[in-house]
Each structure stands twice: as C-alpha cells, then as structure tokens.
Amino acid sequence: MLLVPNDENCELNDDLKLVADHAFGAFMQTIDPLLQRQFFLDGFPEKLCHYTDFRGLQGILETGVLWATYTQTLNDSSEVEYGQKVVKDYVASFPDQDATRRLGVAMEFSPQRTFACCFCERSNLLSMWIAYAQRGGGYCLEFDGAAGLLSSSFPPFPVRLPFKMTYGTALPEAVESMLAYACRFAQAGDVEASVAASWIKTLSLRFKHPAFVHEDERRIVIPNPPVSAMKFRAGDADVKPYIELCPTAADGSRLLPLRRIVFGPTLRQDRILVETIGLMLERYGYKGVPVEPCGIPYRL
DSSP: OOOSOOTTTOOOOHHHHHHHHHHHHHHHHHHHHHHHHHHHHHOOOSEEEEEEOHHHHHHHHHHOOEEEEEGGGSSOTHHHHHHHHHHHHHHHTOSOHHHHHHHHHHHHHOOOOEEEEEEESOSOOHHHHHHHTGGGTSEEEEEETTTTGGGOBBTTBSOOEEEEOEESSOOOHHHHHHHHHHHHHGGGOHHHHHHHHHHHHHHGGGEEOGGGGGGOEEEEEEEOOOGGGOEEEEOSSSEEEEEEEOOBOTTSOOSOOEEEEEEOTTSOOSHHHHHHHHHHHHHTTOTTOOEEEOOOOOOO
C-alpha cells in the first residue's frame, strides 16, 4: 500500500527513499490490522449508487470506466477542509508538541494526491437527483457493492480504499487508534512524521459535515496515482484532474457489475424510455439489466 510519493513524483535521493520505504513498511505493519478492522465495522453494502446525467450514463456504459476525481477539486471544497480540520484538531491535542509540530509541517507540505469515486447506498434520494442528475432528469447506476465494485481490483492502481463517510467529528474507534498511532510514530523523526502525515491526510477523506448524513456516501479512494495516469476536464470554475477506474473482477471480467438503471422523476415515465435505455444496455453488453423509474413524485 503506497502512501508516500511514488518514483514518478518523488525527488528524494536514493538513500532517503530507502529510509522512507523502511519507515513506511514499519508504519503499515501496525496500521493495516486497524484499517481492516474499520472496514469490517463499516460493513460492505449490497449496492452502490452513482447519480449522473445522460452524458455520464452513456460514457460509463460505452467504456466500462468510472472516474475518480482529485479530491482537492471536488465540487464543494469545504468537504476536504472539514475532514482535515477534524484530523488536525486530533493531532493538535496530542501531548507531545514536538511530534505535533512535525506533523503540522509535514501535512502542510505533503505531496500526497488522492482521487475518489463517490457513491451512495440509496437510489431514491431526491437531493441527489437534484444535485447530480440534472435536477431529476438524469440516471442512477446501481452497482453490486460487496460482491461487485468493492471486491474488484482497479489496475494499474495497486491500492483502493473503500471508505464509508463519517458525518461529524466523532471518531470511530479504529480510526482514532490509527490517528493515535500516527502521532506516536511521528515522535521518531521527520521522515516518520512525513509517512504518518500522508496517512492522516488520507483518513481525513472519511469525514464530512453532518448536514450531509442523508447521502450515506461511500468512496473508493486511490492514493497517489502517477501523473502519467491522470486526465483533465473542465469544471465550472476550475480544472479537474481525474483517473479512469476499470473495475476488474477476480475472474478477469471487466464488465461493470450493474444491478439496475433508475431514471429520474422529470423524465417521461413510460415504457418507451424503459425500452430505449434497455436498447443502450443491450448495445454495450448489459442486456437484461432492469430499468425502472425512481418513483419520486417531483416536478420542476
């Protein structure tokens, strides 16, 4: 699990890389069991839902690819700021102020880049239809969760972290244990603080303001992909780097684990739309996937 800069992005000399790699290995020996415990406590949902417009639906079906966006350019920048404040407040409370200082510096200048593909656990959320699916005129792709996306690999990226969002500042037990260990690890020196800071920043992506609790959000997080894997698209007011995720099942299949397509409340609610979306599904290899209206009585 690589959370320190990879070779493509790294400007460290060989000796320092060796020290950093050794520190990283030692760090993850303790972190990994705690991480697996948190995944177990989070559970693995039966389904994951992704709301999008027609262009997104068409692109996903045509390519079999999902996009993970650079987390610093998510639609609401306060999402990242909120999570970082949660973990920074924890670090600030650590008794060893030398370790706190080291972590503060390392977190400020850490070159870590994380990318996230976002889902929720429900396909009948009006707020999601309005925000992400053309004000109810879009589509929700419903994927198998535990038996599908969450059990897939995403080559060429060796690490994917299935995070369940925590709403508010209360720290889940295993997450608090990871933060506590990261602070203790940073007591050893600057290299250790850099390794710990990278992981702390990754954990910050679990946290979101409690006003969004209704979203039941899940994220597949990819830490530190190489720059050569990045693509770019225009946002409303910025440029959004993203990477393409190609879910690959254990048997090598790259067909997306689609369970159902749900269409939004402002689209025509009749069998013709069901039929035409069904034709799209058949065209791209998903014949037989159910197509249904969302059933929400909403009009613009």
